[in-house]
Amino acid sequence: xxxxxxxxxxxxxxxxxxxxxxxxxxxxxxxxxxxxxxxxxxxxxxxxxxxxxxxxxxxxxxxxxxxxxxxxxxxxxxxxxxxxxxxxxxxxxxxxxxxxxxxxxxxxxxxxxxxxxxxxxxxxxxxxxxxxxxxxxxxxxxxxxxxxxxxxxxxxxxxxxxxxxxxxxxxxxxxxxxxxxxxxxxxxxxxxxxxxxxxxxxxxxxxxxxxxxxxxxxxxxxxxxxxxxxxxxxxxxxxxxxxxxxxxxxxxxxxxxxxxxxxxxxxxxxxxxxxxxxxxxxxxxxxxxxxxxxxxxxxxxxxxxxxxxxxxxxxxxxxxxxxxxxxxxxxxxxxxxxxxxxxxxxxxxxxxxxxxxxxxxxxxxxxxxxxxxxxxxxxxxxxxxxxxxxxxxxxxxxxxxxxxxxxxxxxxxxxxxxxxxxxxxxxxxxxxxxxxxxxxxxxxxxxxxxxxxxxxxxxxxxxxxxxxxxxxxxxxxxxxxxxxxxxxxxxxx
Amino acid sequence: xxxxxxxxxxxxxxxxxxxxxxxxxxxxxxxxxxxxxxxxxxxxxxxxxxxxxxxxxxxxxxxxxxxxxxxxxxxxxxxxxxxxxxxxxxxxxxxxxxxxxxxxxxxxxxxxxxxxxxxxxxxxxxxxxxxxxxxxxxxxxxxxxxxxxxxxxxxxxxxxxxxxxxxxxxxxxxxxxxxxxxxxxxxxxxxxxxxxxxxxxxxxxxxxxxxxxxxxxxxxxxxxxxxxxxxxxxxxxxxxxxxxxxxxxxxxxxxxxxxxxxxxxxxxxxxxxxxxxxxxxxxxxxxxxxxxxxxxxxxxxxxxxxxxxxxxxxxxxxxxxxxxxxxxxxxxxxxxxx
Numbered sequence: 116x117x118x119x120x121x122x123x124x125x126x127x128x129x130x131x132x133x134x135x136x137x138x139x140x141x142x143x144x145x146x147x148x149x150x151x152x153x154x155x156x157x158x159x160x161x162x163x164x165x166x167x168x169x170x171x172x173x174x175x176x177x178x179x180x181x182x183x184x185x186x187x188x189x190x191x192x193x194x195x196x197x198x199x200x201x202x203x204x205x206x207x208x209x210x211x212x213x214x215x216x217x218x219x220x221x222x223x224x225x226x227x228x229x230x231x232x233x234x235x236x237x238x239x240x241x242x243x244x245x246x247x248x249x250x251x252x253x254x255x256x257x258x259x260x261x262x263x264x265x266x267x268x269x270x271x272x273x274x275x276x277x278x279x280x281x282x283x284x285x286x287x288x289x290x291x292x293x294x295x296x297x298x299x300x301x302x303x304x305x306x307x308x309x310x311x312x313x314x315x316x317x318x319x320x321x322x323x324x325x326x327x328x329x330x331x332x333x334x335x336x337x338x339x340x341x342x343x344x345x346x347x348x349x350x351x352x353x354x355x356x357x358x359x360x361x362x363x364x365x366x367x368x369x370x371x372x373x374x375x376x377x378x379x380x381x382x383x384x385x386x387x388x389x390x391x392x393x394x395x396x397x398x399x400x401x402x403x404x405x406x407x408x409x410x411x412x413x414x415x416x417x418x419x420x421x422x423x424x425x426x427x428x429x430x431x432x433x434x435x436x437x438x439x440x441x442x443x444x445x446x447x448x449x450x451x452x453x454x455x456x457x458x459x460x461x462x463x464x465x466x467x468x469x470x471x472x473x474x475x476x477x478x479x480x481x482x483x484x485x486x487x488x489x490x491x492x493x494x495x496x497x498x499x500x501x502x503x504x505x506x507x508x509x510x511x512x513x514x515x516x517x518x519x520x521x522x523x524x525x526x527x528x529x530x531x532x533x534x535x536x537x538x539x540x541x542x543x544x545x546x547x548x549x550x551x552x553x554x555x556x557x558x559x560x561x562x563x564x565x566x567x568x569x570x571x572x573x574x575x576x577x578x579x580x581x582x583x584x585x586x587x588x589x590x591x592x593x594x595x596x597x598x599x600x601x602x603x604x605x606x607x608x
Numbered sequence: 609x610x611x612x613x614x615x616x617x618x619x620x621x622x623x624x625x626x627x628x629x630x631x632x633x634x635x636x637x638x639x640x641x642x643x644x645x646x647x648x649x650x651x652x653x654x655x656x657x658x659x660x661x662x663x664x665x666x667x668x669x670x671x672x673x674x675x676x677x678x679x680x681x682x683x684x685x686x687x688x689x690x691x692x693x694x695x696x697x698x699x700x701x702x703x704x705x706x707x708x709x710x711x712x713x714x715x716x717x718x719x720x721x722x723x724x725x726x727x728x729x730x731x732x733x734x735x736x737x738x739x740x741x742x743x744x745x746x747x748x749x750x751x752x753x754x755x756x757x758x759x760x761x762x763x764x765x766x767x768x769x770x771x772x773x774x775x776x777x778x779x780x781x782x783x784x785x786x787x788x789x790x791x792x793x794x795x796x797x798x799x800x801x802x803x804x805x806x807x808x809x810x811x812x813x814x815x816x817x818x819x820x821x822x823x824x825x826x827x828x829x830x831x832x833x834x835x836x837x838x839x840x841x842x843x844x845x846x847x848x849x850x851x852x853x854x855x856x857x858x859x860x861x862x863x864x865x866x867x868x869x870x871x872x873x874x875x876x877x878x879x880x881x882x883x884x885x886x887x888x889x890x891x892x893x894x895x896x897x898x899x900x901x902x903x904x905x906x907x908x909x910x911x912x913x914x915x916x917x918x919x920x921x922x923x924x925x926x927x928x929x930x931x932x933x934x935x936x937x938x939x940x941x942x943x944x945x946x
Contacts, residue, residue: 182718183711184703350611358703367706377707382613395617395763395919396610396867 129162130169130205131546136555140286140543142207147284154208160318161205166552173204173548176314185306187361200303201596204315207545207558207578211605214325214574216288220472221278221562222570223462228295228449229566230465232272235448236262246464247457251481255454257296257447259410261417265434267443268341269568274441275334275405276564277301277577280472282543289475289540291559293458295450296442297407300577300597301563302368305330307599308575323604325574330563331372333571334405338373340567341439342403349402351375352392354383356408356424366407373405380408385428388435403439404429410444452501452535453479475540481532489536490527493520496536498527511587513539542587545598547580557581559589560600574602610865612763616708618920619701620764624752624771626698630691631748632779633681634741639786639813641738643806644674652677657789658782659689678732682740691744695724698751710758713751720747763865766857770915773857774908777850781904783813784837788898807833814845831894839888847904851881854911861919873914880907 136144143158144150161169177199180186186197209217234241235252242249252258277298279291308327311319335351342349355366357379370377382392383401391398406413412422417430432438448454456477459470478485478496489496493512500508510523527534544555562576578598579589589595640652653672656665661680668684669676684690688697699721702709724747731740755768787806807828811817820828820836840846855877862870887893887900916922 182715182722184706184714184718358700363703370707376611376613376616378613379615382615392611393614393921394610395612395614395861396865396869399611 128166128552130164130166130548130553131158131162134546134553134555136544136546138284139541139555140282140284141555142209142282142543142545142558143205146286157206157208157318157322161546164318169204169548169553172314176204176310177202179310179314180306183306185302185364187364201582202307202310203547203556203580203582203596203598204311205546205548205553206311206318206599206601207560207580208601208603209560209575211603213288214602216471217280217560217562218572218574220288220290220470221276221564221572223466223468223471224278224290224293224458225273225276225564225566225570227458227462227465228276228293228446229270229272231461232443232446232449233270234465236265236445241461241464244464246460247454251451251453252448255448255451257410257445257451259445259448261430261434262443262445265443268343268439269566271341271566271568272443272446273449274337274341274443274566276566277561278472278564280560280562281475281540282560283540284543286543288472290458290472291475292452293450293455294561295446297409298561298563299362299365299407300561300579301330301573302365303597304563304573304575304577304600305372306368307597311599319601322601323606325602325604327573327575330565330573331369331374333573334369334565335373335375337565337567337571338403338405338439338441341441343436343439346402350392350400351403351405352378352383352401354378354380354404354406354408354426356380356412360407362407369405375405380422380424380426383426385426385432388428388432389437390426390429390432401438403441405441410447413440413444452499453481453532456535475537478536480527480534480536485536486527486531489534490524492536493524493527495539497539498523498534498536500533501535509588511539514585514587539587545578545580547582547598549582549584554584556584557587557589558598575600610763610867612767614919614921616705616764617767618916619705620708620767621771621915621920623698623701623705624755624768625775626694626701627748627751628772628775628779629689630694630698631745632776632782633689633691633694634744634748635779635813636783636786637678637681638738638741638745639809641734641741642812643809654786654790655681658786661687661689674734678737682732683727692724695721695747708760708764710754710760712758713754716750716754720751723747763861763867766860766865767919769853769857773850773853774912776845777847777854778905778908780814780837780845780847780850781901781908783810784834784897785901786810788901803830804828810837814843816843816845819843834894834897835888838893839884848884851877851884855881867919869918873911873918876907876911876914880911883907 138147140146143154180199180202181197184197186199231241241247242252273295275298277294277300279294280288281291282288305327338351339349351373352375353366353370353373355363355377357363360366366377376392378392384391384393390401392401408424411419413425414427414429415422415425416427429438429440430444433440455474456479459474462468462470478489480486480489489498496512498510498512510519512520515523542557542559545558546553547556549556558578558580560576560578563573564570578600579595580598581587581589581594582596583594586594636655636658640655651672652674655677656662656672664687665672665680668680668686680687681690683692685693687693699717702714702717706714724744727740730736752772759765759768807830808817811820811833814837816837820833823836824832836843836846838847841848841852843849855874858870858874858877861867862874883903890896893900
């Protein structure tokens with residue numbers, strides 16, 4: 116690195132002067148054995164900025180996010196406080212070759228998951244063949260008997276999928292989780308890019324980066340593909356819980372990008388098993404609903420009767436074939452953390468292929484051997500409750516205190532089938548602007564896949580960064596931020 | 609046929625109303641700051657009377673001092689009619705409407721909102737109040753301007769303008785009632801109606817001073833000032849002007865957007881215009897101004913009610929509306945639109 120540092124004025128601090136990623140894979144400079152791998156050009160360019168300058172431009176960027184209202188809102192009785200998701204200005208870069216692997220791997224998983232869901236809600240061959248335990252699926256709280264025998268258009272259940280991917284110290288990718296219910300975060304992917312284009316055009320100059328602006332068009336087209344057959348000009352809407360939902364900004368973003376109305380439950384009603392929205396010229400038919408409301412709250416007639424967010428009769432309309440819900444109801448049975456452990460077998464069963472993106476080794480604590488192993492290795496393992504999301508309830512053994520491990524052990528013994536465990540993987544890091552300068556911080560990646568007749572992947576995805584030093588929990592609810600994610604075109608660097 | 613959601617129509621209508629309301633309120637407060645200059649009496653109580661807020665105000669403050677009234681109308685969040693509350697309500701409606709708004713509108717509004725809520729006690733002090741009111745007025749102008757120049761002019765637009773002009777008409781009629789409110793609270797002595805300073809300030813509050821001068825170069829005649837603010841079809845804040853716009857927008861909905869259910873609202877507007885025409889022949893209008901203003905307020909409520917029933921779904925889905933129809937009160941919106 117000496118040659119690069121020598122290029123600038125030695126009296127000022129360049130951002131990466133003291134940067135040291137340790138024994139981890141760095142998204143900018145590669146693996147511990149082979150640093151300085153592919154992104155020297157970007158390194159160089161970052162080094163030409165002064166740290167102070169980087170800070171100022173970073174503050175400008177965050178201010179802009181605030182004024183643009185790219186925020187989530189925390190409401191209390193009297194006040195509404197807008198917060199932005201912390202945004203780190205140093206981009207995370209993915210090479211064309213790495214992206215090819217991710218693209219193929221995610222498509223493979225989505226395909227297998229959709230086939231699995233069809234099977235679960237129809238013939239249940241995979242359960243009868245004993246590849247996945249029946250009770251794990253049929254006894255799952257996200258299993259929806261209402262979906263049995265229902266044929267979703269194109270056989271697609273998961274129209275919008277988000278796959279959480281991590282990287283180990285050698286630089287190999289692993290899937291940590293498949294999100295097949297209502298994965299969020301895609302708006303940050305697109306808005307972060309637009310922000311970077313305005314705030315750091317000089318940093319991007321000369322790199323050939325895949326565009327992320329096509330997402331709305333692609334998703335809109337996929338949703339048209341799955342509209343109920345025989346409708347000449349299907350009406351798509353996005354159903355949001357409303358302004359008080361923390362992801363409301365994203366709902367607005369998506370509705371605008373797809374060019375469809377953003378509705379709330381009270382804007383819709385069902386009559387004769389058909390769905391209508393209330394407009395100034397009276398009721399208008401609705402055919403496809405991209406819903407950002409969980410199954411439980413979607414239809415008080417079918418699920419939680421006390422729900423005021425949903426619409427009475429949506430399930431009836433769907434089952435009659437008058438409405439397509441995206442994602443379909445009941446997909447939670449496929450993205451469950453316990454079912455996840457079986458995914459390599461599921462892929463093999465339906466596609467006769469090996470997984471392109473492997474799972475992290477997973478111990479299913481409902482199985483006695485796995486439980487015994489987990490209990491005796493608690494200080495090495497990450498223990499996760501299967502039903503939770505948002506990074507809650509996780510015990511990271513190597514970083515936990517003795518007291519935390521004791522609590523974890525008690526919970527595990529009390530209800531083993533609620534848990535899985537995985538070895539702790541030292542996640543890859545990315546240079547990140549922190550209080551004391553640019554430091555390595557752990558990142559993951561969530562690419563978004565949209566599926567109608569087939570699957571399209573947004574080139575890039577949400578890079579979440581754990582802003583606390585040493586933390587590997589990247590969820591926004593736990594102090595995570597985001598970065599712009601660049602997928603380079605072939606020969607793009 | 610239009611597929612504008614009823615909820616959006618209602619939100620855009622109220623968003624515009626709240627901008628206009630905040631702007632008008634800052635005019636009224638500015639009027640008082642000019643009015644008290646060089647006078648001994650420094651009563652602000654009439655503003656409370658003007659908005660019929662006596663009861664609510666008494667709960668918040670014991671005395672209608674300048675400081676209290678300013679605080680109550682500028683920055684008191686528990687007063688749904690304060691400027692900060694209005695802009696917050698405008699923004700909440702805008703948030704619900706966000707899919708329909710241009711990015712420029714939303715950016716401008718956030719910028720304005722953040723500045724408004726950064727104002728501190730200093731900005732409401734006597735020395736800076738005028739400047740603060742001015743900044744608020746400008747924020748509202750910018751908002752209306754950016755809407756005019758960047759909002760997609762489908763059916764959303766007539767609802768925006770309907771909200772704007774209904775509120776403006778309402779506020780102009782309140783301005784005309786200031787004298788009455790002042791006398792009722794014992795602030796203005798009965799100097800007949802001739803109080804040169806007062807009527808000049810009133811014209812300025814409506815941004816109508818120079819226009820009036822051009823039409824009546826010789827003197828400030830209270831009778832003419834009142835008639836000017838009510839009947840002049842070229843003055844953007846006159847009742848006649850506002851009603852003309854309201855009628856045109858309702859027509860636009862009916863003809864261009866094919867919304868037949870606009871008919872009852874059109875009828876209401878026509879009735880009100882006929883009423884204005886009749887009032888223009890009233891020799892004792894100035895003496896009867898308060899009664900006339902009451903009629904104006906009720907007529908405007910009538911139009912808003914018809915719009916609510918025809919387009920916002922007040923009457924269509926009574927079971928879905930947890931709160932009573934908003935149009936019943938001109939002062940605040942139903943929570944259902946949040």
